[in-house]
Amino acid sequence: MxxxxxxxxxxxxxxxxxxxxxxxxxxxxxxxxxxxxxxxxxxxxxxIYRQGYCKSCFFEIPQAADWIMKPELSKAHLDVEDRDLAFEKKVQLQPHIVYLANSSSVKVGVTRKGQVPTRWIDQGAHEAIEIVEVPNRYLAGITEVALKDYVSDKTNWRTMLKNEVEDENLVAWRDKLKTYIPEEAKPYFIDSNTETEIEFPxxxxxxxxxxxxxxxxxxxxxxxxxxxxxxxxxxxxxxxxxxxxxxxxxxxxxx
Known part of the structure; x- marks a missing residue:
């Protein structure tokens, strides 16, 4: 939808x-x-095998490559091809956001800048905030991996749908996690934004x-x-x- x-x-x-x-x-x-x-x-x-694709397409097309789910595997910034370098450059070499979203609990995630706030809506988050805005998918991926040691990267869909979610101070979470951001991504830290609140029908x-x-x-x-x-x-x-x-x-x- x-x-x-x-x-x-x-x-x-x-x-x-x-x-x-x-x-x-x-x-x-x-x-x-x-x-x-x-x-x-x-x-x-x-x-259908996964992600809406049949098995043969899933293992062949760039839209289903491993870096889609694991952005830290992105290599287009190194001019290295996975399945289709032109496609990978188009998607990976654009601004990406690392964010915190509260859907079942506070989680960290990655999305292209143009997908804000759509990504948060799709995850059922009732509040979210950007942490860093980086120029490519790789930097976003390694930042997410680093922060996963301190905050979840998964949504519990049952908890989200039951609406058993407590409000969190995401600005405080953002500031607390700043110290764990990789050195390559620290210059892109966002320190002046506020939470986006989302209401569902x-x-x-x-x-x-x-x-x-x-x-x-x-x-x-x-x-x-x-x-x-x-x-x-x-x-x-x-x-x-x-x-x-x-x-x-x-x-x-x-x-």
Missing amino acids: ETEYAKPIQYYLVFDSDFLNMNQLLNKTLNINFIKYQCLNCGLDKK VLQYPKKPKSLNIEKMQHYTGVLKGIKGQYLIFEDETVCNIRGNEGMYVSIEIS
Whole structure:
């Protein structure tokens, strides 16, 4: 789903030639039916392996290379190719942000500057702050690795969806972590910003969220009660991770 920063966040489910504002569907019944697979790269009806790609595409295309999930492995700044140097330079050699986000607890993360605050919204964070802004993905990656010794780099999706999250002073966290930033990245430390607060369109949080596996179930019907992160939250406490189901071709009926 694409998002728009507003109070609350506006969510849009994008189709080939149209889009749907999901906020308008709160309290509506959705009927979701699995139709087929559709790899995000080749478009073929092949079983999805990871990240919305079939197995062959996942191990071939630059969009699924190891440096995507582990930015510290980036090498474009050294003019070293992994799978496609032109693509890697385009993505890696641009400003990146290392940030703190509070979704299930305080975590550290990396994103391209142009993905702020979209990345925070996708993670279901209700508050976030930038720590450093560096000129390439590698510097962001080694900074994240260094800070992972002192703060988590993972989100507990169940805690996030239950909204069992305490407010944190992210400015204080930022200042406390400054000393652990690698020397190469310290000149890029941001010391004059404030937290960004995020409000999600949720009418009812689940107490015991259960994940929808549409591939296995084939169809599901439920009343939409909220959207947080990239999750649809239903009245029966079923939750559907839209990002996690990329590559699944489905039909959605509204009643």
